[in-house]
Amino acid sequence: xxxxxxxxxxxxxxxxxxxxxxxxxxxxxxxxxxxxxxxxxxxxxxxxxxxxxxxxxxxxxxxxxxxxxxxxxxxxxxxxxxxxxxxxxxxxxxxxxxx
Numbered sequence: 001x002x003x004x005x006x007x008x009x010x011x012x013x014x015x016x017x018x019x020x021x022x023x024x025x026x027x028x029x030x031x032x033x034x035x036x037x038x039x040x041x042x043x044x045x046x047x048x049x050x051x052x053x054x055x056x057x058x059x060x061x062x063x064x065x066x067x068x069x070x071x072x073x074x075x076x077x078x079x080x081x082x083x084x085x086x087x088x089x090x091x092x093x094x095x096x097x098x099x
Contacts, residue, residue: 016051019043035063042067 007015022039026032041064044050046057050068060068 016043019052037061038063038067040064042071044068 044060048056
């Protein structure tokens with residue numbers, strides 16, 4: 001993501017589709033069963049404000065939590081403009097505790 005300005009609502013809606021797109025891309029791969037939940041749910045949040053399904057802590061798999069944490073650590077809020085929109089940087093400790 002190279003955009004330096006804040007994302008528009010339309011742009012953010014497109015970004016939020018990437019977990020579902022990832023699942024479709026992996027369809028039919030022999031290892032899909034091992035990573036499906038991680039790909040689909042790595043942007044879910046334990047408070048239910050994540051995407052794409054808004055699920056809460058009890059229904060987010062351990063592997064999805066780990067991938068979400070790794071993803072958040074790879075994209076510091078300063079360089080990842082859309083991350084601040086959901087407070088990812090502020091919630092890193094919650095993710096770490098959950099994992």
